[in-house]
Amino acid sequence: MKQLLQLIILLLSLLLLTSCYDKIELEQQSNVIAIGIDKEDEKGSFSFTFQIANPEAGSTLSTIGSKEEEKETITVPGTDILTATSLANSFVTKRMVLDHTKVVVVSKELAESNDFLRIIQSASRKPEIRGDVQIIVCKEEASQFLRNNQPSMERRPHKYYQFMLQRAIQTGLIPDADFHRFFQITEGDADLFLAIYATTLEENEKEYRITKEHNYIAGQIPKEGGNRTQFIGSAVFKKGKMIDILSGQETRTSNILDKTLHMDNIQVTYSDPIKPDYQVAVDYIQKVNPIIDIQYNKETNHASIDVTVPFEVRIIAIPSMVNYLSNKEHQKKLCNTIEQTNENIANKLIEKSQKIYKSDPFYWSLYIRKKFKDIPSFEKANWDEEIYPNADINVSFQLKRMSFGKMFNDSRLNEVTE
Amino acid sequence: MFRFQSFEKKEENFTKKDTPLSSDTNLLIKQLKEIYDHHINKDFCSRTLFANFNKKNVYLFYYASIVNSDKIEQAIVQPLLENDGSSYSNVLTNESLKEIATIEKAIEHINSGKVVLLSEGDQIAYSIDVSQFQHRAISQSENESVVKGPQDAFTESTHINVSLIRKQIRDKQLITTVSSVGERSKQDVTIVYISDLVNPNILKNVKERIENIDTDNVRNVELLEQYLEERPYSIFPSIYYTERPDNAAAFIEDGHIILLMDSSSACLILPVTFWTFFHSPEDRYSRFMFGNFSRLIRFIAFYITMMISATYVALANFHSQMIPPDLLLAITASRERVPFPLIVEVLIMEVAFELIREAGIRIPSALGPTIGIVGALILGQAAVEANIISPIIVIIAALSGLTSFAISDVSLNYTVRITRFLFIFAAGLMGMLTLMGAFLLWFMYAASLKSFGMRFLSPIAPSFKSPKDTLFRKAVRSEIWRPGQIQPKDLKKK
Structure with a gap:
């Protein structure tokens, strides 16, 4: 019994010695949901915008006033994210924690400069910031983006980013661009990284392009109503520096060709092969991954890449009312058109990447790495400047199945209008 | 001072083991009366009868509160007064008639509700079991209630409890032996097991432990549990306590040992594992x-x-x-x-x-x-x-x-x-x-x-041949083995 008592006293003293190391109460911390980073005029100095979630907003507790704002957006200057949080504590009441940060928003200006990599590096050093934080590049200042973004329905910021990005990534209009992938690709030093492109600035009406496909970038969609923030397209990063913007359609194509990215069903339109004035709307279904076959010749340092993309479509709308269901010839034509269109888009993107970017946004270097003895020999062969730009690339889309939904025949237009 | 002296005297009498009965019956009677503080202990009865068959005085000693007085009349008084015969065993035909040779035994028998009979001039006393300890009737199990399954529970009588177990196991090898615990107040601990299943080492261990309990009185199984267990400061129990006879019967059939005492409406089951405590009898009935x-x-x-x-x-x-x-x-x-x-x-x-x-x-x-x-x-x-x-x-x-x-x-x-x-x-x-x-x-x-x-976590760690009745159980008909961790004599169930 005496021994037991001694043991208990010993353990209790341990409690005092450790003093609950690392312990922090929940109400003593503010959760930052979004971080915005902007470049300042002075070299090496930035301004950081933090969007803090207010836990009391929307709370059902009767004693707590729910009139408070859902979020607080503050901007402080600094040299890196973490020191900026302590400066922000001069007017933010609680310790700012970045555990629940969902997005890092970077202005286009900063993304295109050499400073981007420096600032992002320092953010990843601290374990607080999660690897699955999405990187968003915005056209305007990041602070402006975060302030302008005022969703009227998902007013709580973490919910907004969670739902917004989840769905947009599923449709393939924006890439999955988390920290993990950024560092993986940037440090792999071969492929291009695609970040989410977004803006709250709508372009002038003149610049609106009404296209039949989803060939927009953020800010160009001629929409009315809803939140002014648009997430579509992607910012292309080469060696940690932004070099171009891809449209929503190009982003989607790149997602299709990239085996490492998952994509949900997407709805797209193709021009009607029989009546070219109309569009056929289909549900594009990618059930199996594309087959990427790389033949590499060591002597000539030349690669030929064969990409086969098996896919399925479900026809959802035929406004031209052409009978594709029972007419085999029409069906064949439609089939060809769909395959052809996809191949054209893909070929265009590949050509652009070969000629202008000199590297690929599809993470294809994964499939050629194994043909080298070690990493130095792979780096020496120079995928992004030598092999890829000169490679013979052959993309073929193969329509495996076409289904027509639950209706066999469209209404007979003549009879209905009479 | 007087009290102290008399106490010392009694102590002396108790500590001496096996004092043979004196041939001087009057002295013996005086001794017994003194031991039981006859003049103040109103409960203690001594009666004198004249036996018909040998024409001698017969003295009866017992506690009135724990015997059945009708039974004394019928089984002792009447035969002694009326019947003829050659010896006490002929006259007193009660099945529990025993011969006693020492004072200590006589005391023990009186304390446990028997009548001790002294015959004038004899060096041998006789005891007849007429005990009737009061107890509850069998009632419903309240602390371990089940929806599906028998509802009766043990009650504060070993006799009834054994009967409840025997009702479920009609096995000729089902043994109920008795060990006694306590120095001052001797209590019976009934050990129940099936002799051709139980592991003899465990049985020996349990018996030794019960014998080695060194205390004046162990009133019931709840206290017995604490005297028996190996680690009194452990936060894990090591003996299973249940008030359900069906539960006890199930463990006996697997080769476990059950301990019963007269003043407890529950039994102790040992040895046990973590799973024993985790299970409920209804798991098997469902x-x-x-x-x-x-x-x-x-x-x-x-x-x-x-x-x-x-x-x-x-x-x-x-x-x-x-x-x-x-x-x-x-x-x-x-x-x-x-x-x-x-x-x-x-x-x-x-x-x-x-x-x-x-x-x-x-x-x-x-x-x-x-x-x-x-x-x-x-x-x-x-x-x-x-x-x-x-x-x-x-x-x-x-x-x-x-x-x-x-x-x-x-x-x-x-x-x-x-x-x-x-x-x-x-x-x-x-x-x-x-x-x-x-x-x-x-x-x-x-x-x-x-x-x-x-082992407490067997038969999972270490693994044993067993019905695999741990977290989940198998279908009843595909259980082949008894729990191997207790090494029963007969491992196979069917």
Whole structure:
């Protein structure tokens, strides 16, 4: 019994010695949901915008006033994210924690400069910031983006980013661009990284392009109503520096060709092969991954890449009312058109990447790495400047199945209008 | 001074073992009367009769309160007065007639409700069992109630309890032997087992332990349990305590040993494993699917009741990144107006729950409903509205309290409840790291334990041939083996 008592006293003293190391109460911390980073005029100095979630907003507790704002957006200057949080504590009441940060928003200006990599590096050093934080590049200042973004329905910021990005990534209009992938690709030093492109600035009406496909970038969609923030397209990063913007359609194509990215069903339109004035709307279904076959010749340092993309479509709308269901010839034509269109888009993107970017946004270097003895020999062969730009690339889309939904025949237009 | 002297004298008489009965009957009678303080002990009876068959005086000694006086008249007085015969065994035809040669034996027999008969001039006394200890009738099992299964429970009489067991096992090898414990007050411990199943080493061990109990009095099995167990300071029980005869019978059939005592409405089962405490007899009475379903629920409850409060403390205080943002913000909002640290909040509620539980057991049943009102209203709603605790703590405490009731065994229930507090403190120290450390230590301790030579976590670790009746059970008809961990003489069930 005496021994037991001694043991208990010993353990209790341990409690005092450790003093609950690392312990922090929940109400003593503010959760930052979004971080915005902007470049300042002075070299090496930035301004950081933090969007803090207010836990009391929307709370059902009767004693707590729910009139408070859902979020607080503050901007402080600094040299890196973490020191900026302590400066922000001069007017933010609680310790700012970045555990629940969902997005890092970077202005286009900063993304295109050499400073981007420096600032992002320092953010990843601290374990607080999660690897699955999405990187968003915005056209305007990041602070402006975060302030302008005022969703009227998902007013709580973490919910907004969670739902917004989840769905947009599923449709393939924006890439999955988390920290993990950024560092993986940037440090792999071969492929291009695609970040989410977004803006709250709508372009002038003149610049609106009404296209039949989803060939927009953020800010160009001629929409009315809803939140002014648009997430579509992607910012292309080469060696940690932004070099171009891809449209929503190009982003989607790149997602299709990239085996490492998952994509949900997407709805797209193709021009009607029989009546070219109309569009056929289909549900594009990618059930199996594309087959990427790389033949590499060591002597000539030349690669030929064969990409086969098996896919399925479900026809959802035929406004031209052409009978594709029972007419085999029409069906064949439609089939060809769909395959052809996809191949054209893909070929265009590949050509652009070969000629202008000199590297690929599809993470294809994964499939050629194994043909080298070690990493130095792979780096020496120079995928992004030598092999890829000169490679013979052959993309073929193969329509495996076409289904027509639950209706066999469209209404007979003549009879209905009479 | 006088009292002290007389006490010393008695002590002397007791300490001397095996004093043969004196041939001087008058002296003997005087001795006995003195031992029992005849003049003040109103309960103690001595009667003198004149036996018909040998024309001698016969003296009867007994305790009036623990014998059946009708039986004395019929079985002793009447035959002695009327019958003819050559010896006492002919005259007294009662089946329990025994010859006694020492004073100590005579005392023991009187104390256990027998009549001791001295015959003038004889050096041998006789004892006849006419005991009638008062006890309850068989009633329904209240602490281990089942929906499907027999409802009767043990009662405070070994005789009835053995009968309840024998009713279920009609086996010629079902043995009930008796050992006695206690120096001053000798009590009978009835050991029940099937002799061609039980492991003789364990049986020997148990008998030795009972014999080695060195105390004046062991009143019932609840106390016996504490005298028998190997580790009195352990938080794990090592002997199973049940009031259900069907449960006892099931264990006897597997080669376990049952201990019964006269003044307990329950029995002790040994050796046991963790699973013994975890199971409920109804698991076997329900069909395969249903029984296993309730086992699964119980296991989840077991985990939740030990871990939920501690996990909450660890997550909220140290790993807030692991809580989904919606929940995190909700908890934070509710905590903003609470004055205490989170761990104090949790402890307040856990202690409050233990208070309700303890009060609920001790409270007179007429006041029972008060507990509900005080508990639910004051501790739940009012405390939240007064901003003393946050609503989520009420949920956590309610959940951990509710799930603790799924552990039906009284002993294991205490284990779990104490463990819960240990884990909360551990989690408060350094979060998940120390919580997992504490859990590992707890688990290792459980694995290191033995109950009468049997590993506490067997037959899983170490593995044995067994019915595999652990977390889940097999269909009854595909159980082939008896539990191999106790090494019964006959391992195969069919």
